[in-house]
Amino acid sequence: MIKARYIPIAAAAALGVAALLLPVWIGWSWSWQRTLSEERGELNRVGAQVAYQGHAILRQAAETLRYFQQLRLPPCSDAHIARMRASTIGTRMVDEIGYYRDGRLACNTWGRVGETVMLEAAFTLVEPNLQLRAASFSLASPAARMIGLYSRGHYVYIEPGRFVDVPLEGDVQVAVFSVAGDPIVGRNEPDWAAARRVAGGARAHDDQRLFSALTDRDFKIVVSTPMARVQARLRHERLALLPLSLLAWALALAAIATWLGRRLSQVGELRTALVRxxxxxxxxxxxxxxxxxxxxxxxxxxxxxxxxxxxxxxxxxxxxxxxxxxxxxxxxxxxxxxxxxxxxxxxxxxxxxxxxxxxxxxxxxxxxxxxxxxxxxxxxxxxxxxxxxxxxxxxxxxxxxxxxxxxxxxxxxxxxxxxxxxxxxxxxxxxxxxxxxxxxxxxxxxxxxxxxxxxxxxxxxxxxxxxxxxxxxxxxxxxxxxxxxxxxxxxxxxxxxxxxxxxxxxxxxxxxxxxxxxxxxxxxxxxx
The missing domain is CATH 3.20.20.450 (EAL domain)
Incomplete structure (x- = not known):
């Protein structure tokens, strides 16, 4: 059994070990949470920029479609086609404008159409009378996948890259879905399956990547960065915290030494008081x-x-x-x-x-x-x-x-x-x-x-x-x-x-x- 006079010394030793391990553990845990928070903050900012860009595109497309719905020109007339061509050139976000009659393409920015092109069946309603179709293609560039917006016969095509035309650092990936969950556009070859799971509420990081998901009225946007980048940032955070942890340990040791000295001296003083x-x-x-x-x-x-x-x-x-x-x-x-x-x-x-x-x-x-x-x-x-x-x-x-x-x-x-x-x-x-x-x-x-x-x-x-x-x-x-x-x-x-x-x-x-x-x-x- 430990003698009573050794108990404060044993307690001081235990406190000394705890004083070393506790700040390190707290610093390690805090730095991990801080790193995740900062990285997610950066990913959230990218997601917010993509959302802002997407809404700007939708607003411009909707304004273009409303403009053509208000025109009193015969559909696919020379004047109508000329106006579509001029609007395509003068509208920064729009790459093509066209007109469908009875579900078939009748004319577009490039003129009247002599072949049968049908509207895509699947669409997402982004606002009343405005449909978004993500699998569209242009006759001018048949191999290119386009984003189409339709309203009462007219449509506009938008090159998908415009939705994700925001500054990115490193290997940051972006995946944009419609609110219905249909893929719209990605950047830097995102893992669509993983992004879809995260958009649906799954865990926000795995061994490979850290994800951030943003959902608003029109889009679900998932942005991710490699975990290697997160780990590099974490190492930097922990190295920065190391001097603080050592300082906390030194202060704790000083406090423990003061307590132990006072405790041992108080015991000695009490013995002296009894004798005297x-x-x-x-x-x-x-x-x-x-x-x-x-x-x-x-x-x-x-x-x-x-x-x-x-x-x-x-x-x-x-x-x-x-x-x-x-x-x-x-x-x-x-x-x-x-x-x-x-x-x-x-x-x-x-x-x-x-x-x-x-x-x-x-x-x-x-x-x-x-x-x-x-x-x-x-x-x-x-x-x-x-x-x-x-x-x-x-x-x-x-x-x-x-x-x-x-x-x-x-x-x-x-x-x-x-x-x-x-x-x-x-x-x-x-x-x-x-x-x-x-x-x-x-x-x-x-x-x-x-x-x-x-x-x-x-x-x-x-x-x-x-x-x-x-x-x-x-x-x-x-x-x-x-x-x-x-x-x-x-x-x-x-x-x-x-x-x-x-x-x-x-x-x-x-x-x-x-x-x-x-x-x-x-x-x-x-x-x-």
Missing amino acids: GDLAVHYQPIVELHTGRCRGAEALVRWRHPSGRWIAPDEFIPLAERHGMAGRITRHVLRTVLADMGAMLRADAQLHIALNLSPQDMRDGVALDTLSATLAGTGVACRQIWLEATERGFMDVDAARLAMARARQRGHVVAIDDFGTGYSSLSYLQALPLDVLKIDKSFVDKIGTDSASSTVINHIIEMARSLRLMMVAEGIETQEQADWLRRHEVVLGQGWLFARAMPAQDFIAFLREREYAGLQPEAALSGG
């Missing part, structure tokens, strides 16, 4: 709610750090437990309490001081033996020293039960501290030999509020009453809380409403002011 007796004990009064008289106090250990600040037990007691010093602190507190309060305890048998036991004290029982040996011959009764165990001490229920039973046999009053915040339940309370239940501040705070947990304190009080346990409420800060607790027959309370924890001499003065004589412990414990 630098741990002070303050006393928070415990007051009878019905009379306002002080019946005792809870002894709270404080550490005056060499820097001059007071360190709360919540900060250094867990450190002491991990490094095997909890028992030494308990013994130090006990000796200090008897030195500070021995005379007052001997002078008034009704007065008590509550000591907190750590989970280590509950397990090994050394504190109880030390307590008995220290009390011997002092004239202080065991019932004047209450022993409080937090719920963390109940993780080993059998050990807790044995320690509590031994404490009660020797005459000590045994309390459960911070009830309701940890592991305890009604079954614990029934199984453990307890005298006092201390209601945690978190429940007292809810008194008089609309919080959903405000009724929990009622159940705690009922449990304590059914088990004939005396109740002490912690953290009382308002008179409203004190009045409510008094009405619900809670006997004792402590909190800032009465006093904060204070040094021994201040507590003795507080005792005298509050006229501590009064209730007998036996009567209090029986609920009298």
Whole structure:
């Protein structure tokens, strides 16, 4: 088993490894996502340019067709053919204009037609009365595949390359489909099958290419780039991120080293404080709610750090437990309490001081033996020293039960501290030999509020009453809380409403002011 003093070192080593791997992993993942995002952004821009170009072509073709539909010239007359020829020459996007009669080509830009040419059967309706046919061909160039747009007898032919006449970098491929999914035009020999799958919503990249799909009212456009280009960009991104990752690692190592140094130095400082007796004990009064008289106090250990600040037990007691010093602190507190309060305890048998036991004290029982040996011959009764165990001490229920039973046999009053915040339940309370239940501040705070947990304190009080346990409420800060607790027959309370924890001499003065004589412990414990 790893010794406690090596645990921070092992933790620092693990954190150091994590500090190296985590920034690298984050950087690697982020660079991949960033590279994909940037590449897709470029592909999307190409797709948007193609869409813009396609819509411009459709608008010009539609305007040309509307123009000829409004002419009052006999179809295929010399004047009509001349006008078609002039429009073809004067319209940048249009390569040929023609006229169909009864589904057969009658004339076009080049004159009247003497052979039978039928309209292609398949088409896509891009707007009312405007059909797009992607398999058209021109008599002037029979081998060339043309894009045809038809409306009420007239048609225009457009060379497909015009739709994808946009700047491209490297081996970028473009595939344009109609909204019905029919291929219209491609550039740089696209993989039509893969492009069709992506246009239909399939995965946007594979081992070979990264794809981007754009769909609007007229077209489905798929643009792709080689994954080799993406990987090259990714390598550049990761090389750029490497110094940042190393910097993050260096900063993390510095933070870990600072933490480890502080942690190890704090352990050493705590050991020194124990040797020098630098741990002070303050006393928070415990007051009878019905009379306002002080019946005792809870002894709270404080550490005056060499820097001059007071360190709360919540900060250094867990450190002491991990490094095997909890028992030494308990013994130090006990000796200090008897030195500070021995005379007052001997002078008034009704007065008590509550000591907190750590989970280590509950397990090994050394504190109880030390307590008995220290009390011997002092004239202080065991019932004047209450022993409080937090719920963390109940993780080993059998050990807790044995320690509590031994404490009660020797005459000590045994309390459960911070009830309701940890592991305890009604079954614990029934199984453990307890005298006092201390209601945690978190429940007292809810008194008089609309919080959903405000009724929990009622159940705690009922449990304590059914088990004939005396109740002490912690953290009382308002008179409203004190009045409510008094009405619900809670006997004792402590909190800032009465006093904060204070040094021994201040507590003795507080005792005298509050006229501590009064209730007998036996009567209090029986609920009298």
